[in-house]
Amino acid sequence: MERSQPRTADDRALPRCLRRAARAVQRHQPAQDAAGEGPALTMSTVTVIDPTMSATREIEFRDALREAMTQEMRRDPRVFLLGEEVAQYNGAYKVSKGMLDEFGPRRIIDTPISESGFAGMAIGAAMMGLRPIVEFMSWSFSLVAADPILNNAPKMLYMSGGQFGCPIVFRGNDGAGGQLGSTHSWCVEGLFSNVPGLKMVIPSCPEDAKGLMTTAIRDDDPVFFLESERMLGMKGHVPEGDYLVPFGQAKVRREGTDCTLVSFGRPVNFCLDAAAELAKEGISCEVLDMRTIRPLDIDSIVRSVRKTNYCVVVDQSWSFGSPGSEVASQLHQHCFDDLDNFVHRVHSADVPTPYAFNLEQEYLPNARRICEAVRSCLYRA
Structure with a gap:
């Protein structure tokens, strides 16, 4: 017994x-080794x-x-x-x-x-x-x-x-x-x-x-x-050692003052391309990489939008009931008075994903569509 x-x-x-x-x-937790590098290593003890x-x-x-x-x-x-x-x-x-x-x-x-x-x-x-x-x-x-x-x-x-x-x-x-x-x-x-x-x-x-x-x-x-x-x-x-990127902490990929671009995953790179193109027109975009959808770092988005007063959300999902629509909803709730226009969104087209290469590229968010959304948001279309 x-x-x-x-x-x-x-x-x-x-x-x-x-x-x-x-x-x-508790009995079955792996013990930490003498050098302090065993399985008991936790979030708080790693860079x-x-x-x-x-x-x-x-x-x-x-x-x-x-x-x-x-x-x-x-x-x-x-x-x-x-x-x-x-x-x-x-x-x-x-x-x-x-x-x-x-x-x-x-x-x-x-x-x-x-x-x-x-x-x-x-x-x-x-x-x-x-x-x-x-x-x-x-x-x-x-x-x-x-x-x-x-x-x-x-x-x-x-x-x-x-x-x-x-x-x-x-x-x-x-x-x-x-x-x-x-x-x-x-x-x-x-x-x-x-x-x-x-x-x-x-x-x-x-x-x-x-x-x-x-x-x-x-x-x-x-x-x-x-x-x-x-x-x-x-x-x-990429650093060689082990390190952590905390959940729920967005990263500013590009500083800007005129419009906030919020995205996650692959479309962040489309946003950076669009921001570089818009800079030629004198439009300064801040690109915010959310990194995680749950938890969502809404505080970082709010801080950026209170600086720029405009926001475009870029999301590869379909628009209906998407993370992009959740970001827009929370922004209108948290900083409605700071926005000088409604939150604009760029999504994949609301159709089944096409197979043909040219159609697939138009179906997805891309730099051209993001630029158009930013100009519209800033009343420059």
């Missing part, structure tokens, strides 16, 4: 029904990236993701990766290249083509104290797993009265841009971001991809990590 553990003040503060579960979790950090090397977006996962798997034996073709084939987009050789088939796991099955299996593993990373080859295929990822993972902590958490990362390619057709080009932000209990991350550059992935793996809540197939080969300066 298992020997009971002594009660602590924190233990006595819990409802009686949760005390045993809490003690079990948070800031503007003073610099990196001389350039690596691709996919390499930044792999580096974050590899570093976390070396640090914490509870972390593992599973999904279709992640092991023997090195990942459909080579994000997990070489990881099977280092970690073996117990931690880099090829699965059948059954998103609902392996997502549900990973949720069960997370409930039991492991920290799975689930790769969807495309977020379009996550719709097959809607029940486990939406009806179980985000609600588990609440439904179990705190007895079971669900520290899990779901990651994969989101959105259009690779001529993959309508069924493989979903932007799932608008579908999933209104679900309480999950966090949604959408990096725009390799540096953030690594830092946000590290934060996601260490987070105790389910994290939906949205990548872009069109950005996997994008190169950027």
Whole structure:
């Protein structure tokens, strides 16, 4: 018979029904090693990236993701990766290249083509104290797993009265841009971001991809990590050590005074292109990269808009019920009197994603459409 553990003040503060579960979790927490580099390493003990950090090397977006996962798997034996073709084939987009050789088939796991099955299996593993990373080859295929990822993972902590958490990362390619057709080009932000209990991350550059992935793996809540197939080969300066990019903290990618451009993910780069073009006309745009959709850093948006008095939101989702519409709604609520025009929005066209390259480029937000929206917002159209 298992020997009971002594009660602590924190233990006595819990409802009686949760005390045993809490003690079990404490017993199974990996211990920190003598050098202070074991799995007990937490958010507060690791460098948070800031503007003073610099990196001389350039690596691709996919390499930044792999580096974050590899570093976390070396640090914490509870972390593992599973999904279709992640092991023997090195990942459909080579994000997990070489990881099977280092970690073996117990931690880099090829699965059948059954998103609902392996997502549900990973949720069960997370409930039991492991920290799975689930790769969807495309977020379009996550719709097959809607029940486990939406009806179980985000609600588990609440439904179990705190007895079971669900520290899990779901990651994969989101959105259009690779001529993959309508069924493989979903932007799932608008579908999933209104679900309480999950966090949604959408990096725009390799540096953030690594830092946000590290934060996601260490987070105790389910994290939906949205990548872009069109950005996997994008190169950027990335620090070599492990670091964190905190959730809910936007970054100003370009300072400006005339209009605020708010975006997330790949379209941030379209905003930077548009801002450079508009600068030739004497229009100074501030580009704000949200980095995360849940949590949403509305305070940073409000601060910027109170400076510029104009705002254009650029979102690759369809416009109806989108993150972009939520940003616009909250802005009108928080700083209505500071706005000199209503919040303008640039979205993907409200049609199924076309296959033809020229149609797909017009379907997506692009620099030309962003420039037109800014001119309209500033009454210069």
